[in-house]
Amino acid sequence: MTKTAAILGGGVIGGGWAARFLLNGWDVRVFDPDPEAERKIGEVLANARRSLPGLGNVALPPEGQISFHSTVEQTIAGVEWVQESVPERLEIKHKVFRQIEATGYKGVVGSSTSGFKPSELNAGAASPGQFLVCHPFNPVYLLPVVEVVAVPEGAASVVRAKAVLEGLGMYPLHLKKEIDAHVADRFLEAVWREALWLVKDGIATTEEIDNAIRYGFGLRWAQMGLFETYRVAGGEAGMKHFMAQFGPCLTWPWTKLMDVPEFTDELVDLIAGQSDAQSGHLSIRELERIRDSNLVGFIRLLAQNQWGAGALQNAHDIAREPEVGLVRSVDDLADVAGPVLTLKRTVPLDWIDYNGHMTEARYLDALAAATDRLMLMVGCTPEYIAQGGSFFTAETHIRHLDEAKAGDGIAVHTRVVAAEGKKMHLWHEMRRGETLLATGEHMLIHVSLTTRAAAPPSPEISAQLQRLAQAHAKLDAPEGKGRAVGAPR
């Protein structure tokens, strides 16, 4: 059954939440008195549709329905989650919370607050613990972390929040104690304050400061954060050694510490002017698309390396496989008579080239993923490979029959043309809906990873391959099999 979320407040953050829920198959009901709310959320949603569906290697569920409502009461009728992202003023939040209570809604209300503590949110609550901090980061539809903070009475709300957020492919970071601004924004504030001083004092421009970050420690923090980065810097001598070296520096008079530069018009103009010089040739929408393309690429690279935010994404993908019909063993197939579903995903942003379509090498990326899935299904599992057996591709023939764009849903079905001894001859067909996009014909050889030479597969793998090969031999031969490049049709 479709789940439904209420989104109270439809700005950048609320719109990001709406997109995250919708693209993960939830229906979304929005309340925002701003007459521009529908347009604004539409723009966030357009960005999310462009970037999120291809992030993982498994297709997302069909998008949910979005609707807009004129009162809090109407909005939260029948929902299973309420996410509050109204302006960051406690009296506004309390007013909305009282409206929620008045409807009789007993579920959890997550607040996107970046600064308020859960004890402040729950002040005056009929059921303390119903309101908890669920603080996400922009863009909400791509960044996985959500800071979750509750009052002591909110333990059940935390359990529920974790389940909902994990279902959205997010990472609930449950903080043990409440503190102003939670964790991440305290860091951001410390850096922001220091950066204002550096600009004001003429040490560096906004662009130079950004470059100091993104050409340096920003690339480290995207994967390891602070402590693990320093653990590496400490080397074999370890974390204690690093702290002995770096700890004393903290008493040096480096940063501006608690001084806050006065927010004069001059300072605002200085920073806004430098920012225009740095990025003014790109609109905010263009910058957002660039940012999202980079984020998708980073997270997908980390997924390839099974690390950080990419490892989170992989776990989410695996959880989604059954919903799209992907199985991990031939034994789990309902039916072996037809071609086997070996891939069902969305074309991601990093697969697009200068011609504006999926680039040729990524066709093979998708076909290779389909081959990997078939290998897994016949028993060539990570454990089997760790013991020294695998398949190497010897030869590949691809026909590019139609274009695919970023965001297209694609599926690959695979036949075992032949499986004799060490050879595995596969035929892949890649489609978008009914449209045949490409065929791939592949000859693989089973090898020993020790000798790197051809060697027979295990009897179990041979048996499963034979099972598929015999079933698929009964199908009509696919058009294009055995074709050479440039041969007449």
Next chain:
Amino acid sequence: MTKTAAILGGGVIGGGWAARFLLNGWDVRVFDPDPEAERKIGEVLANARRSLPGLGNVALPPEGQISFHSTVEQTIAGVEWVQESVPERLEIKHKVFRQIEATGYKGVVGSSTSGFKPSELNAGAASPGQFLVCHPFNPVYLLPVVEVVAVPEGAASVVRAKAVLEGLGMYPLHLKKEIDAHVADRFLEAVWREALWLVKDGIATTEEIDNAIRYGFGLRWAQMGLFETYRVAGGEAGMKHFMAQFGPCLTWPWTKLMDVPEFTDELVDLIAGQSDAQSGHLSIRELERIRDSNLVGFIRLLAQNQWGAGALQNAHDIAREPEVGLVRSVDDLADVAGPVLTLKRTVPLDWIDYNGHMTEARYLDALAAATDRLMLMVGCTPEYIAQGGSFFTAETHIRHLDEAKAGDGIAVHTRVVAAEGKKMHLWHEMRRGETLLATGEHMLIHVSLTTRAAAPPSPEISAQLQRLAQAHAKLDAPEGKGRAVGAPR
């Protein structure tokens, strides 16, 4: 002529400098009294050899020679650059600087100091301005940023430093005024201090703090830094709007401000223990390799998107093309009789799969890059493509004849088999040295990017293709051309 650098101090930073110079073709002379220096630098160098050569899309020059010397005087004999990375104590640095002056060396001395100002470095200097801050970030062989800070007399040293650093593929960030700790380390200190408080007060563990960063704003900072990220967050209303919203928060009592937690044994044990629980299952060497694999992937993804550190890398690649024999036009070929060099690069870390070798899709990635180079050479330039003409690949046949590993140098040579009307039939051969790794046979069709249908190329492109096709028709036909998958040899 080979250039030579002196590396004074061979720790993590000095070793990183040694690797960066060596892998960019410089000879390197090292001074470090530590009897373990050669082993330690060897370990850094092994990591650098694994990751740096494949970072760009153009092969690096042959590696330089490294030698170890027992005095400063011997080390800097005949060098064109001195990089000082001795311990972070001013009296040690001054002692080394006086030894350098005593040899009569008049070139620039870059100091890796993270904290000292150039006025402090040049105190007592015979020639003020000879010593300047060149502060890199770990790992020096991968992260491009170097903070360059000079005293007013050091203007010529800055010019020289920029030329040397850019030649190493680095980004010299020249700060206009000196300040303790330059720019980036001021941010790192602010965050470090705040993080220590959060751990000490039991708000979050080291792992939770790292996750708050790497699943969130770390992914933003790796590409846009601080101000551009906030520019985007401010939306169409602009940077001033963002500052009006966020500026006032700075007076809230969020961060611990100037309080520094006392560095007790308990705090050190708490943090070291949490760090062990988080990352202790991986050795520092393993963590370094993971970090470097991720960094290579990030920078290469950014290069694909022509953004941030990747745009820097692309500029460095283009500058290197002539040195490896790559040209941008058929007219620049010394000779059109033989197959054309269309790729010369090193296999990067992100091209390796679970079988420990270059994965099949990346063979096509390399072959597609070779096709792109041939297109460029015949006149299908970015400007031509922007006007609406391009080639689409219709069909591909790849034979995987041998494995390639990360770090292998590979080259592709290309023949034009036929070029008739809208068709371009190519034959690529990929080699590591003399070893044939793969062949690629490709049929491409010239299209209109407006109609997405076949259309004739410009007369200039047809003429250049014909020129190559006629020359290559005189060569013996390549073995394997016209082959279908699974056909007998």
